[in-house]
Amino acid sequence: MSGLINDSDEHRAIRESVRGIAKRYGGQYFLDRARSNGHIDELWGDLGDAGLLGVHLPEEYGGGGGGMAEAVVVVEELSAHGMPLLIWVISPAICGSILADHGSEEMKREWLPALADGSRKMAFGLTEPDAGSNSHDIKTTARRDGDGWVISGQKYYISAIDQSDAVLLIARDADHTTADRKALSIFVIPTDTPGLTFTQIPTSIVSPDKQFMVFLDEVRVGPEALVGTAGSGMRQVFSGLNPERILVGAICGGIGRYAVDRATDYARTRTVWSAPIGGHQGVAHPLAESHIDVEVSRLATKHAAELADQESDAVGEAANIAKFAASEAALRALDQAIQTHGGNGLSEEYGLSDLWFVTRLMRTAPVSREMVLNFVAQTSLGLPRSY
CATH class of the missing domain: 2.40.110.10 (Butyryl-CoA Dehydrogenase, subunit A, domain 2)
Structure with missing residues (x-):
């Protein structure tokens, strides 16, 4: 599913690189490690070797010299292959961004190359x-x-x-x-x-x-x-919080894509009463709505990343909106994908139900939907503070 996102040549190359690595491992690798309390060291190492952990970090410290727009492509594409990597958002994105903006020269040289190549995590x-x-x-x-x-x-x-x-x-x-x-x-x-x-x-x-x-x-x-x-940490920490919200939007955009792709593939091939179930509007229309919601959220996330890279004052509102829209869309899409599969939607074989709680988490973290609504009501609409 290509969707509404029109990648630049550079972003298309990044996406293809991520896709190649993700397909070598597969979503089952991620789930098997998760269920067995294992780690994903091999995948993490390959992403680091390919320069896909530090795409947004400065080149002089081992990064790719890009920004949030490039980070979104990596994180979303991994999630679209069934690999929502929270550690990517935490280590190279939040911590890497704060250190790049506020760390001492010695601290940057010690940590940023290691976060970018995956040899260390924070x-x-x-x-x-x-x-x-x-x-x-x-x-x-x-x-x-x-x-x-x-x-x-x-x-x-x-x-x-x-x-x-x-x-x-x-x-x-x-x-x-x-x-x-x-x-x-x-x-x-x-x-x-x-x-x-x-x-x-x-x-x-x-x-x-x-x-x-x-x-x-x-x-x-x-x-x-x-x-x-x-004593200046309040200001400094926001160097990481907006990227966090944007990349949670990217995780959710990828999960939404994954859910809709799996459901539509199943609906095309699952035959009941001599006809594919995807031919029934009761199945097709909810999936079409899910696709629309996910694509709108992906556009919101892309827009927020671009504002972050422009250092726009509007990035706070955009990051919150992207996180809200994407987490809501992903959860609805995943629920509909499970429903489309019927009983199979709860089978480990189909790789959907295992993603439910990590997707549900994104409605609550890193900022709850209620706090996003508070922010938009007060900051965007100018309504009185509620807390």
Whole structure:
């Protein structure tokens, strides 16, 4: 299904490169690793070797020199082959983008080439048990200790820290926080640092990228761990949050494509009462609507990526709209694909039901649909704040 997206020659080449690797592994590889608590190291290594993990990172640090538009192509095409890689969004996209924009020269040279070639990974530590993604209410605190910091607190629903070499951690900066201003600082903390531990959160999500509770008990870091300027983390973190929302849109666009493709293939060949079920409007029309919804969401995601690359002030609204539209469209498309398959839709053989919870997650994370609606109501429509 080509859809409404008209790729440039460069984007077409990127898509073909991703497609070639994805077909070698197949969606079953992703699901088998997910079910067995395995990792996708071989796939990740091949993507890194092909330059497909750092397409958006600066060339001088081992990246491809592109932007979010190129990252969207990679992430969407992987998902369209049944491989929604959360770690791609987290490690090279969120963490890589923040480090590229705000990291020191030494930090960039240490981390960006490794994130781009896949030899190292980085988790992102923002959400907390009582604050969710409300960065204004973070309790994890960094306090000055000599020329470094001591950090204590907890993080919740941190993806893939078990396979990461470090975590990009957002903490309240005690020395810059006042009664009127809650200041944040960002730190790169190796996952083997004394005092940092984590435990897996059991979930229904079928993915190689598991979720974890992270504990920081008097974790000591030196001055080299600080990203950018102490106390300025609130501004710095948005270098990663808009890319996160855009690439969640890309994941959902790919899942939507995957679902519609699988359903239409089945509807063309599944015969009941001597006729393909796709000839019945009760099957055909819902799939046509799903295709329309997915294609509109893909256009919204493409537009948001272009605004991000232009450093437009409108990117916040566009990223939220893309994430909202794509997550809603993907979930409807997947539900309709399962329904089209009847009982087979719940069979592991057909690779649809296993994607349900990871797709459903995108309605809630990285920002809930309700918070997107709050943002649009208040920022786009100028309505009074509701919280």
